[in-house]
Amino acid sequence: MSIDSVSRRSVLKSITLGAAAGSVLSVIPLQAAEHIHNMIESEKADAPVGLYTPKFFNAHDYQTLQSLCETILPADADSGGAIEAGAPEFIDLLTRENPDYQSRLGGGIQWLDAECTRRYGKPYLDAAPDQQKQILDLIAYRKNAGADPSLAPAVDFFAFLRNLVSDGYFTSKIGIKYLGYKGNTFRLDFPGCPPVPGV
């Protein structure tokens, strides 16, 4: 829909007025709406990706977390991966605030390093790619915990982490674009379901 058609809507006046107390009245409403978004963005005031200082995890564990996030949802030809989507920062923030997350995620990473050291003589990050794959393939499926109940906490850890990585990825700008969500905007009308065979 065109910006012109939207700008006819007095509905947006309230947005404009609320955004900056009249100072952007000459701005077209969509820009005003965008202005609100930007204000919220600036409130986040997080350091750029890469310079982020973890709030809960120590440097080593955070690197491990980043690596796991990117492995769970990697970059491909269509879009970036979990690190670009900010998933590790999101998970670190929640973990700092939630003791249950601290034991599940902190404990999970500890287990992973201990198990890699036992198997390969080095922590997860230093293990070879095929060793990393081997250990992840073990804890990424419930059926393995069925076969070996001692794996159950590690399988739970990975399932929990996977959910949080998906949260962080698919609520990010690149994740939402990847899914093809269209909306969260102003429309004059709602045309309903487009013509699609079978629906």
Place this chain on the structure above:
Amino acid sequence: MLQINPIRKVYDVCIIGSGAGGGTAAKVLTEGGLNVAMLEAGPRLNPDKDFKEHVWPYQLAHRGAGVAAKGRLEFNNEFLAPNGFWEIEGEPYTTAPGTKFRWFRSRIEGGRTNHYGRISLRFGPADFRARSRDGMGDDWPIAYEELAPYYDKVESFIGVYGTKENFPNAPDGIFQPPPHPRCTETLIKKACDRLNIACIPSRMAILTQPLNGRDACHYCAQCGRGCKSASNFSSSQVMIPPATATGRFTMIANAMARELVVDKTGKVESVSYIDKSTGAEQRAYARAFVVAASACESARLLLNSRSSLFPNGLANSSGVVGRYLTDSVGSDLAGYFPQLENFPVHNHDGAGGMHMYMPWWLFGKKNDFLRGYHIEFGGGRNLPSVGQFDGVNAEHEGYGLSLKQQTRTSYGAVIGFSGRGEMIPNDKSFCDLDPTVVDRWGIPVLRFHWQWGENEIKMAQHMRETFRSIIETAGGRVMGGTRRHPLPAGAPQSAEASLSEPGAIIHELGTVRMGNNPKTSALNRNCQAHDVKNLFVADAAPFVTNPDKNPTLTITALAWRTSEYLIDQAKKGEV
């Protein structure tokens, strides 16, 4: 000479609570010429500052999950309009041993109308005559025909969309045109047609045409976040402004009512409250009082207003205050629809909530339970949110590109169904004052008691069988988990998915019920206390039944009627 008493301001009416009922009373009473003060336990609302409308999840550090992820799977996540809580620090409530109860409370101008689903269904003629029809519960002291003119007034004023259907016991109203169906709704309606289940445009307090200076919906599907253009109904944006415009309205925000104080003649003289901003005890004086604090808070206030004249609490000589507590019967199920996989990218948002629903289609038929339920449903290509991908993760497991691709393939292919049915009041479900626990201001808190009856259990089973047949007829497969949190088939079903936790549907009501007999009811047919002439109740506490129609529209219609009666009484000098 010493001045012993400073001149005190005496309002014509003091309203306690600013939600659907209180807001309606404020509008009608002030426009009727009365001077009105309103107590609200929370702050004023500032939509421009408070609402997160159109904010993307990535614009919030917690992505909507809230601090410590406490809102990750909750209705009151970070995006919800402000100040609706499942738990409030310093304001506990308790449950009797073995009882579960969840109580969603609001502390903000407009109350829960800031948060609700905007579903606006008139009660039907049969709903007012429940006992006459099936021998259970009680009849209302008023008939549908007496409330119908007030439904007309409310719908004309707040704006409700819908269609004329002449459907049994689901009366048509004064409707704006409904929005077009989404793909998910088209798909499910076809299945319902085959099953002879009615699936019709929903009836929602969302404008599809401008009304009274409010703009029409702009189709962002975020009503629950609050609407800056006031295109949906909330008391704060639709009822309070016209009250304010009369110049006869005083809002006293951050005021937590402690008790109603009676004079020697047994009339309410004042309300004692805590000014939460200073902690000071204050009083507001008025000639009449309208209690509209939400059904359970209103019962609590009356029970806490004990005096030598009213040792059991105010308006409670019958002992019914707190009794007859009901909530809707809720049950959920989600389905996965492969034909929605890889669906063409399009804007699926629409107006907030469902565009279509299933009214109770077996009305008047012989069923193995009494009363009925309606079905709400939704899903599809909504704005992605935290917790939404737990289902695909549990089903796919693993990691890497195939997980990423499968998440995209299945995005939008889930549709969830929720039944909302009528609970029949029983003597095991009620609230009373906890004998030992008080809140941060020393006000005794409520204690909840609950037991679902056989009828509710049978009804919830019927809901799930119906959902299952709709899902399968529409070409889907039944999932596990809950509607809000669907998981693969075979995942453990929580008990709450089968039959909702008491209170969780947030339709609790009936605790200060109306009736013609002062021995079995607290209020008369005008929602005026039998025992106290200048005391009225204007939320869902007066309701005698809790039919499968969300209560808010009836709260507003009944409050409008009560307010007109109060004006009439004031003119006659009776109050």
